[in-house]
Each structure stands twice: as structure tokens, then as C-alpha cells.
Amino acid sequence: MTVKECYKKMDGDYxxxxxxxxxxxxxxxxxxxxQRDTNFDSLCNAIEQNDFKTAFNAAHTxxxxxxxxxxxxxxxxxxxxxxxxRIGKPNDDIIPLLQNTKKSYELVLEGINTLLDx
Numbered sequence: 001m002t003v004k005e006c007y008k009k010m011d012g013d014y015x016x017x018x019x020x021x022x023x024x025x026x027x028x029x030x031x032x033x034x035q036r037d038t039n040f041d042s043l044c045n046a047i048e049q050n051d052f053k054t055a056f057n058a059a060h061t062x063x064x065x066x067x068x069x070x071x072x073x074x075x076x077x078x079x080x081x082x083x084x085x086r087i088g089k090p091n092d093d094i095i096p097l098l099q100n101t102k103k104s105y106e107l108v109l110e111g112i113n114t115l116l117d118x
Contacts, residue, residue, distance in 0.1 A: 010111035011073035056085035074104040
């Protein structure tokens with residue numbers, strides 16, 4: 001699998017990623033770093049514990065990382081959750097949004113793992 005194919009699988013913007021990072025080697029470097037990022041786990045744990053300040057910080061950071069890596073679908077779903085958490089008192093929409101974000105996140109990890117197994 002090429003990096004471009006990986007981005008298609010992850011519902012990302014490969015051309016934008018190349019413009020931001022310069023080449024496939026740098027993209028791969030940052031995707032490897034993304035694999036070790038703990039913000040998604042922090043987001044899930046914080047929501048489970050009703051710690052919405054920590055959840056907001058994790059979601060906001062994850063959104064920024066996704067935008068910097070041009071992971072379009074993950075950035076969009078994380079943006080939605082971030083905006084609900086920004087007010088500090090999320091409503092019943094938070095769980096479906098978290099599930100949607102989880103699907104996008106897992107798709108990204110699956111793409112990265114497939115890419116790195118090449």
C-alpha cells in the first residue's frame with residue numbers, strides 16, 4: 001500500500017498532507033507518532049468519568065493533530081465533539097459523536113498499520 005492509498009482508506013487528504021509535510025517519508029514519520037498518541041484514550045476515559053474539561057482538552061488536541069496530518073474524517077468528527085465539550089455540559093449527543101469519532105480513529109489506525117506492514 002502506498003501512502004496515497006493509505007490516505008484514501010483513512011478518508012484523509014493526501015495532497016494536503018504532502019503540501020504540509022513535504023514527502024511520504026515525513027508523513028510516515030508523523031503517522032508513526034500518531035500511533036502512540038494517547039489523546040483518544042484520554043477522551044474516552046474522561047467522558048466515562050464525566051470529566052468534561054479533560055475530555056475537551058483531549059478532543060481539542062486530537063482535532064489539531066488530525067488537522068495537521070490531514071486526516072479529514074477524524075478531524076471532522078473530533079471537531080463536532082470538541083464543540084459540544086467546549087460548553088462544558090454535553091448533552092445526550094456526546095455518546096453517538098464519540099462512537100462516530102471512534103470509528104474514524106480506528107479507520108486511521110487500521111490504515112497506518114496496513115501502511116507500515118508493507
